[in-house]
Amino acid sequence: MSIATHDNGSFWFDSLESLPEPETPSSLPKAIDVAIIGAGFTGLWTAYYLKQRRPDLSIAIFEAVTVGFGASGRNGGWCMGLAMGIEALLAKPETRQTGIQVLHAMHDTVDEVGRVCQAENIDCHYQKGGTLTVATLPFRVQPMQERVERFHDMGFSEDDYRWLPASEAKNRINCVPNYGASYTPHCAAIHPARLVKGLAERVRGLGVAIHEMTPVSRFEPGRIHTDVGSVDASIVLRATEGYTESLRNQSRQVLPLYSMMVATEPLAQEMWEDIGLHQRETFGDGRRVVIYGQRTLDNRLAFGGRGSYYFGSKRKARVMPVDPMLDVVEQNLRDFFPMLHDTEITHRWGGLMGVTRSWRPSVLFDRHTGLGSAGGYVGEGVAASNLAGRVLCELVNEETSDLTRLPWVGDRTERWQPEPMRWAGAKAIRFFGDRADRRERRSNAPSRLWGGLFDRLVG
Ligand SMILES: Cc1cc2nc3c(=O)[nH]c(=O)nc-3n(C[C@H](O)[C@H](O)[C@H](O)COP(=O)(O)OP(=O)(O)OC[C@H]3O[C@@H](n4cnc5c(N)ncnc54)[C@H](O)[C@@H]3O)c2cc1C
Known part of the structure; x- marks a missing residue:
């Protein structure tokens, strides 16, 4: 079977x-108001x-391959009310209030994505069934219960974060073992490719040009450069996440880290009676080398695990199905649900996910140069990219609001170390995470x- 390059x-x-088929305009505009690089969720x-x-602004998006070719068209479909860095803010008394603010903003964002999908008639299989984090080891029960209590101390209610004892948790998700689970309704399962394609259609309908198969090689204030010419733009926004190093002047800003996924055949109704997930809850457990899953609308399990990093930030356009990292993910899925042995x-x-050196997202905009960017979500960008997009919009418009006061704004972190330190650091993280999970x-x-x-x- 031949696979199209896009x-x-x-x-x-x-x-x-x-x-x-990709839409490749025959010619580029000479000058526009806003150039956005990357047609994933952020762009x-x-x-x-x-x-x-x-509506008066002329806006064009320049995409190296096609809409959703990157992480936005390949992810686990958790539209989650949490983002990287929030737990760290909540952990310290001096930053707790800020953390609570971002958490509320993320909860609202899950609803905002649902609202836009409904208003714009984007059928992305959005279902806000919440998410279950299962305690698959007895010692994790107490810290997970304490975490739920901490959320309550911070003003969230049982309707936001709840502990489910083992008997209740097993009815929700019959994984093995299951010693109980924490549950939050602030997560929706979505079909990411339907969301990203549907959103692109609406954006085109609003009058934004999307130039697919048009990689940007570099940019500077006031201009972007592609293989087929340059375009003047007062504002240039980078939304390239794990692919950022494809731009000449952007090395070591964002580390590309792989995440790997598998999907089963559609499962029979009797199998679902056994497994549960009747509200299409997304699910994971407390391990460090994160796993994540969702029940798709056509009754498959889509399941993933964080992967690795290649020396020199090597980026593969596509991960081949024979990749050995995928064997690990498949085995994790069969261990989690032993009833899938013959599935x-x-x-x-x-x-590719994008990781900044601080391991948290940032939204940057300099009104003097007109340059901006958003990203660095690690594996938690489906909803966060919506919030980042709204923030970037306000910054470009020179507005101030609660959104532009979020700590992501102007959070510039150091660049990653050069090789081989970067590779050694990324490998060490994976090694320590695997070791800790196995030991536990x-x-x-x-x-x-x-x-x-x-x-x-x-x-
Ligand atoms: C396997 C996997 C599972 C994940 N699961 C989840 C999940 O369940 N929940 C969650 O919240 N997050 C998840 N994530 C993360 C989430 O998908 C991303 O954070 C989010 O999609 C990032 O969107 P983006 O638009 O910033 O980046 P991307 O979707 O990667 O888009 C960047 C785009 O820029 C284009 N581009 C790059 N360089 C150039 C250039 N030089 N010129 C022009 N275009 C360029 C790329 O082709 C690409 O289309 C997952 C990621 C992966 C990889």
Whole structure:
């Protein structure tokens, strides 16, 4: 079977009714108001809000491959009311209030994505069934219960964060083992490719040009450069996440880290009676090398795990189904749900997440140069990119609000170290995380050594 160059290899792209041919305009505009680099969620949400707020602006998006070719068209489909860095803010008394503010903003963002999908008639299988974090080791029960209590101390209610004892948790998700689970309704399962394609259609409908198959090689204040010419733009916004190093002047800003996914064949109704997930809750557990899953609308399990980093920030356009990292993800899925022992895995793929050195997202805009960017979500950008897009829109419009006062704004972090330090650091994180997870599984106790080293590196 030959695969089109603009197919990102995911189940999500494969399940679209058709994979639209790229739209490559025959010529580039000479000058526009706003140039956005990258047609993933970040670029598209930014264009969506900006064009609604300022219909007078001429906006164009330049995309190296096609809409949603990157992480936005390949992810786990958790539209989650949490983002990287929030737990760290909540942990310290001096930053707790700020953390609570961002958390509220993220909860609202899950609803905002649902609202826009409904208003714009984007059928992305959005279902706000919440998310379950299962305690798969007995020692994790107490810290997870304490975490729920801390949320209550911070003013969140049982309706926001709840502990489910083992019997209730098993009814929700019959994974093995299951000692109880924390539950929050602030997460929706979505079909990411349907969301990103639907959003692009609406953005085009608003009058934004999307130039697919048009990689930007570099940019500077007032101008972007592509293989087929340059375009003048008063404002240039970078939304390139894990692919940022494809731009000449952007090395070491964002580390590309792989996340890997598999999807099963559609499961029979009897299997779902056994597994649960009747509200299409997304799910994971407390391990460091994160796993994540969702029940798709067509009754498959889509399941993933964080992967690795390649020397020199090497980026693969597509992860081949034979990649050995995918064997690990598949095994994790079968261990989690032993009833899947004979179930066929029909899809195996991977994609790139973007990681800043602080391991938290940032939104930058300099009104003097007209340059801006948003990203660095690690593996938590489906909803966060919507919030970042709204923030970037306000910054470009020179507005101030609660959104522009969020700590993501202007949060410029150091660049990553040069190689081989960057590679060694990324490998060490994975090694410490694996070691800590394995030790905890064997001993049913927190791994102070490996876990401590992991936490120190990830911050
Ligand atoms: C396998 C996987 C699973 C994930 N699961 C989840 C999840 O369940 N929940 C969650 O919240 N997050 C998840 N994430 C993360 C989430 O998908 C991303 O944070 C989010 O999609 C980022 O959107 P983006 O638009 O910033 O980046 P991307 O979607 O990666 O878009 C960047 C775009 O820029 C284009 N581009 C790059 N360089 C150039 C250039 N030089 N010129 C022109 N265009 C360029 C790329 O082709 C790409 O289309 C996952 C990520 C992966 C890889």
